[in-house]
Amino acid sequence: xxxxxxxTLSGKAASLLNAGEVKYVLGWKKGEFxxxxxxxxxxxxxxxxxxxxxxxxxxxxxxxxLIKYTRSLSGKILVFLKPCDTFSFNQLxxxxxxxxxxxxxxxxxxxxMADEKKIRENADGITAISETEEGYLVHTLYxxxxxxxxxxEALLEKCLSCKGWAHIALDEQIEGEVFAPxxxxxxxxKALENMTPDERYHFWxxxxxxxxxxxxxxDVCPACTCEKCVFDNPNSGVENKAAANSxxxxxxxxxxxxxxxxxxxxxxxxxxxxxxxxxxxxxxRKFINDxxxxxxxxxxxxxxxxxxxxxxxxxxxxxxxxxxxxxxxQNA
Amino acid sequence: MxxxxxKPLIVxxxxxxxSYAGADLAGNNRLNYPADxxxxxxxxSCRVNPMFVLRAFQxxxxxxxxxxxxxxxxxxxxxxxxxxxxxxxxFSMLDYLGIERERTRVEWVSAAEGAxxxxxxxxxxxxVASLGENKRLEDLRxxx
Ligand code: SF4
Ligand code: SF4
Ligand code: FES
Numbered sequence: 112x113x114x115x116x117x118x119t120l121s122g123k124a125a126s127l128l129n130a131g132e133v134k135y136v137l138g139w140k141k142g143e144f145x146x147x148x149x150x151x152x153x154x155x156x157x158x159x160x161x162x163x164x165x166x167x168x169x170x171x172x173x174x175x176x177l178i179k180y181t182r183s184l185s186g187k188i189l190v191f192l193k194p195c196d197t198f199s200f201n202q203l204x205x206x207x208x209x210x211x212x213x214x215x216x217x218x219x220x221x222x223x224m225a226d227e228k229k230i231r232e233n234a235d236g237i238t239a240i241s242e243t244e245e246g247y248l249v250h251t252l253y254x255x256x257x258x259x260x261x262x263x264e265a266l267l268e269k270c271l272s273c274k275g276w277a278h279i280a281l282d283e284q285i286e287g288e289v290f291a292p293x294x295x296x297x298x299x300x301k302a303l304e305n306m307t308p309d310e311r312y313h314f315w316x317x318x319x320x321x322x323x324x325x326x327x328x329x330d331v332c333p334a335c336t337c338e339k340c341v342f343d344n345p346n347s348g349v350e351n352k353a354a355a356n357s358x359x360x361x362x363x364x365x366x367x368x369x370x371x372x373x374x375x376x377x378x379x380x381x382x383x384x385x386x387x388x389x390x391x392x393x394x395x396r397k398f399i400n401d402x403x404x405x406x407x408x409x410x411x412x413x414x415x416x417x418x419x420x421x422x423x424x425x426x427x428x429x430x431x432x433x434x435x436x437x438x439x440x441q442n443a
Numbered sequence: 444m445x446x447x448x449x450k451p452l453i454v455x456x457x458x459x460x461x462s463y464a465g466a467d468l469a470g471n472n473r474l475n476y477p478a479d480x481x482x483x484x485x486x487x488s489c490r491v492n493p494m495f496v497l498r499a500f501q502x503x504x505x506x507x508x509x510x511x512x513x514x515x516x517x518x519x520x521x522x523x524x525x526x527x528x529x530x531x532x533x534f535s536m537l538d539y540l541g542i543e544r545e546r547t548r549v550e551w552v553s554a555a556e557g558a559x560x561x562x563x564x565x566x567x568x569x570x571v572a573s574l575g576e577n578k579r580l581e582d583l584r585x586x587x
Contacts, residue, residue: 304539308541308543311540312541312542312579313541315541316541356584358500358580358582361540362494362497362501365533365536369536372532394536394539397536397539398536401531401532402532405528406528420528423528426515428524428528430531431530431547431548434531434534
């Protein structure tokens with residue numbers, strides 16, 4: 112359950128709308144199911160009153176929608192951003208994808224989000240989900256008594272290692288506690304690095320072979336904002352199609368991760384939306400960890416206007432031939 | 444450098460200004476290097492997009508090497524510094540996916556280093572030959 116209530120947020124938005132400070136509000140509303148809380152644009156206090164939702168399923172990072180809406184709409188847009196979302200927002204400003212003047216950014220303190228996939232794993236035929244202090248009551252078709260799943264068990268992967276930082280780049284911040292990080296986000300990356308190449312190969316073969324090339328990971332990613340994507344190029348041979356074999360699977364995943372390397376804020380959206388539960392964050396975090404250790408720590412989105420590591424260099428950089436020995440030394 | 448009669452196919456991306464001229468010099472000096480090294484001339488080592496490397500493997504390469512001017516000597520001043528970062532990260536990622544790290548290499552070869560070019564190719568071909576065929580990044584549809 113979120114410490115800050117939906118009423119607080121919608122009330123804030125409604126008063127700014129009524130005062131004419133903003134013309135639109137980018138928030139969340141309910142989709143088909145209780146766990147399916149989806150981004151939505153509101154134009155009036157009545158709409159907010161009726162549909163606005165802020166709860167543990169308001170996972171969606173709204174910053175990417177600003178690219179579209181700041182271009183197609185005239186008038187200021189209020190957007191609600193969780194701490195991790197503000198990094199994406201800042202990165203988009205750095206890349207000149209959003210006109211800052213058209214946005215009124217409101218920081219929302221977040222108490223950690225729920226992973227709908229973890230909940231659905233153990234429950235079929237969900238009819239409703241209600242939040243309690245400690246977790247979720249899951250109502251299904253098949254039983255009168257709801258099943259309980261704790262907040263911890265259902266926590267979204269990215270929240271396990273929440274950056275836990277303060278919001279950045281805001282017009283206004285709603286007061287409240289910030290979620291505390293618990294795990295090191297590079298633990299799993301290091302565990303994979305310490306496996307044998309064969310083990311790694313089989314691990315990834317197993318994960319990537321499930322990819323159905325729905326492109327959801329790309330579409331949701333606030334770092335994937337090219338007007339024309341290489342994966343949409345009809346001459347590429349890889350245009351919008353299911354991977355034909357394991358080469359194409361690997362190519363898609365290497366290139367997707369490479370194209371956001373140095374710009375990925377580790378917002379976790381790609382892994383969250385993947386219908387096939389592919390741990391895309393382990394690819395992104397590999398690049399992040401390598402960049403941090405080879406070229407010095409870098410957090411995309413932290414400093415607006417900073418130079419991403421792949422469009423920068425140092426004359427004393429490691430040679431590609433040195434990286435393995437160097438890294439093995441670090442991990443030993 | 445056949446190992447048990449097996450000759451690997453090597454794709455070598457060479458920048459126009461240094462390494463391609465280095466390969467030329469190796470030829471003029473009659474230095475031997477394997478005929479299965481297929482050179483692709485690029486304007487600068489930084490022209491090599493990660494996709495090129497993957498494509499080369501897809502179309503049958505067993506090893507991919509990128510050669511450019513020595514750091515500091517790039518015809519375009521800084522191209523090879525970008526190459527260095529990109530390829531360090533790409534190769535590290537390939538290794539992370541369990542693809543043999545010896546199949547990829549970056550080497551700086553100047554226009555005057557014909558001997559280094561030949562020695563590099565001999566050494567790389569031998570290393571790749573000892574790994575055998577590229578299976579982990581192959582595309583069966585591209586096999587003859
Ligand atoms: S969201 Fe998942 S299944 Fe869809 S393209 Fe991305 S990795 Fe593949
Ligand atoms: S790659 Fe994934 S984690 Fe990184 S910015 Fe894109 S959606 Fe977020
Ligand atoms: S021109 Fe040779 S590396 Fe740039």
